Amino acid sequence: MAFDIEKIRSEFPILNRKVNGKPLVYFDNAATAQTPQPVIDAIVDYYSNYNANIHRGVHTLSQEATDKYEEARLKIQKHFNAKKSFEIIMTSGTTHSINIIATGFAEILEKGDEIIVSALEHHSNIVPWQMLCERTGAVLKVIPMNQEGELQMDAYDQLLSEKTKLVFTNHISNALGTINPIEEIIKKAHKVGAAVLIDGAQACPHIKPDVQALDVDFYVASAHKIYGPTGVGMLYGKEEWLNKLPPYQGGGEMIKEVTFEKTTYADLPHKFEAGTPNICGGIAFGAALDYANAIGFDIIETKEKELLEYGTSELLKIDGLKIYGTSSKKTSVISFNIEGIHPYDIGVILDKLGVAVRTGHHCAQPIMDFYKIPGTVRASFSFYNTKEEIDVLVGAVQKAQMMLR
Numbered sequence: 001m002a003f004d005i006e007k008i009r010s011e012f013p014i015l016n017r018k019v020n021g022k023p024l025v026y027f028d029n030a031a032t033a034q035t036p037q038p039v040i041d042a043i044v045d046y047y048s049n050y051n052a053n054i055h056r057g058v059h060t061l062s063q064e065a066t067d068k069y070e071e072a073r074l075k076i077q078k079h080f081n082a083k084k085s086f087e088i089i090m091t092s093g094t095t096h097s098i099n100i101i102a103t104g105f106a107e108i109l110e111k112g113d114e115i116i117v118s119a120l121e122h123h124s125n126i127v128p129w130q131m132l133c134e135r136t137g138a139v140l141k142v143i144p145m146n147q148e149g150e151l152q153m154d155a156y157d158q159l160l161s162e163k164t165k166l167v168f169t170n171h172i173s174n175a176l177g178t179i180n181p182i183e184e185i186i187k188k189a190h191k192v193g194a195a196v197l198i199d200g201a202q203a204c205p206h207i208k209p210d211v212q213a214l215d216v217d218f219y220v221a222s223a224h225k226i227y228g229p230t231g232v233g234m235l236y237g238k239e240e241w242l243n244k245l246p247p248y249q250g251g252g253e254m255i256k257e258v259t260f261e262k263t264t265y266a267d268l269p270h271k272f273e274a275g276t277p278n279i280c281g282g283i284a285f286g287a288a289l290d291y292a293n294a295i296g297f298d299i300i301e302t303k304e305k306e307l308l309e310y311g312t313s314e315l316l317k318i319d320g321l322k323i324y325g326t327s328s329k330k331t332s333v334i335s336f337n338i339e340g341i342h343p344y345d346i347g348v349i350l351d352k353l354g355v356a357v358r359t360g361h362h363c364a365q366p367i368m369d370f371y372k373i374p375g376t377v378r379a380s381f382s383f384y385n386t387k388e389e390i391d392v393l394v395g396a397v398q399k400a401q402m403m404l405r
């Protein structure tokens with residue numbers, strides 16, 4: 001099937017709107033991707049036709065909601081190629097997923113154990129580990145990065161030892177777009193007996209990960225970056241790890257039997273799913289994966305690569321513009337600054353011209369400290385964006401530069 005950009009754009013109603021009187025150019029896909037009509041339809045269908053609590057009711061609506069919700073779990077399992085459906089835990093997003101693991105490891109780690117994280121992390125992948133280290137006396141080590149925004153793998157080799165119990169890194173950096181060598185990271189960690197958690201929040205819009213091929217212990221993602229709704233996400237964990245970890249929250253749904261003397265926990269995945277979940281969100285997450293797979297991740301990758309190459313070469317024609325994150329292995333994220341101008345000021349002018357970008361530290365302050373900058377302007381492209389939109393961005397940046405100089 002040929003890639004029909006007009007048809008694809010018409011499936012995203014928001015792309016038709018105007019901002020400040022100008023057609024919207026949405027280049028903040030790394031913060032949240034837009035939602036296509038089939039996913040919006042799934043949300044409307046749920047609330048119009050079978051809104052009910054799951055797993056508990058015997059009535060028809062509850063059965064229908066339960067079936068659709070569990071169907072979504074199977075779609076997620078298939079998408080990530082997990083061996084068992086109960087290895088997929090439904091969460092409120094990447095941050096929640098990471099906190100389930102970090103809190104669970106508090107019972108496993110001992111004083112002097114080591115955790116390795118990468119210098120390219122999102123705050124949601126730094127703070128929980130710092131909290132974990134404070135609680136357990138474990139020590140946090142950091143894999144450093146180079147000027148291109150790549151992890152220094154020789155330094156990683158030096159950090160690994162039998163003290164290493166956990167290694168955490170993102171699959172793709174949200175601030176710079178670098179694709180990290182996670183296969184190598186996982187293999188080497190396993191050699192010293194450490195578990196590995198990969199934060200796939202930024203990778204999943206672009207790549208279809210195979211958790212069994214990766215042999216990763218935990219993999220996490222958020223639906224809203226994969227064309228789904230906010231407030232829902234997933235945690236994949238190997239069965240033996242999920243059995244070993246304690247539950248994260250107590251409440252309904254996560255128990256087998258409750259008495260005041262002792263409570264026994266439910267089997268996987270319910271052990272980690274206390275309370276009424278985001279039922280509609282979970283179902284819409286499944287619809288979003290259906291949508292992305294129907295487009296095809298090979299096509300998504302090709303289109304985004306074209307946009308990245310075009311955007312990089314066009315932006316670099318602007319005087320005084322510097323791009324941060326220049327690895328040859330990166331996704332369609334361009335983080336940049338213009339000499340002498342604060343990124344925030346550029347962002348404000350771009351918004352006036354209808355162009356949505358992110359400015360600031362992108363929840364990755366250590367990266368900004370490394371480059372000794374307050375932040376960047378980040379333009380992140382999705383397969384539904386166009387070269388014409390990049391031309392609008394470039395024109396808008398030039399205009400901002402003229403106004404601010």
Ligand SMILES: *Cc1c(COP(=O)(O)O)cnc(C)c1O
Pocket residue numbers: 030031092093094095096122124125170172173174199200201202222225233
């Ligand atoms: C967006 C993002 C997160 C946080 O995701 P939430 O949906 O806010 O929980 C974590 N890590 C990376 C790399 C991200 O891009």
